[in-house]
Amino acid sequence: MTDCLSCQRIHERDTGEAPVWDSIYRSQFWDLAHAYNTSYLGWLVLIARRHIEALDELSAAEAADLGSLLREVSLALKRQTGCRKTYIMQFAESRDHPHVHFHIVPRMPDQAPEDIAYRVMRHLGAPMRERCDERDMNAMALAIRQQLSSMRG
Secondary structure (H helix, E strand, C coil), rough: CCCHHHHHHHHHHCCCCCCCCCCCEEECEEEECCCCCCCCCEEEEEEEEECCCHHCCCCCCHHHHHHHHHHHHEEEHHHHHHHEEEEEECCCCCCCCCCEEEEEEEECCCCCHHHHHHHHHHHCCCCCCCCHHHHHHHHHHHHHHHHHHHHHH
8 A cells, every 4th residue: 555654664664764763673563663743752653564454454463462562662661761651542544544553652750731641642743843853763762672672582
């Protein structure tokens, strides 16, 4: 599906063209990346490696790996950021990303009330001038990669 930006980014990862922040960790079934259009450092996205548009299309093996990765990524974010917990959201409704993917967002202890729960979504789709610095995203990506590599062996 050439109109799917998720599929295009998977191809870039497959060919080694993705920046560090966009290729944090890859399992047989899932890719982990930092969100590219957020003003919230640590906003990660777990993307199915094959194009599917609904959770019921997951194979049993994809679902099992997903469960482990959601836990492990949340733990890595907690260790890296000091967050209290993570928010996990899945919609696959965007015109550009109709592809199953999960947003994994650190919920910080001092998070502003206007950013609690679903309101954190205001940090996605941020204007270019407000987006996370690529150097910061790369540093976060390398730290998360190291933690996941040690957890997953």
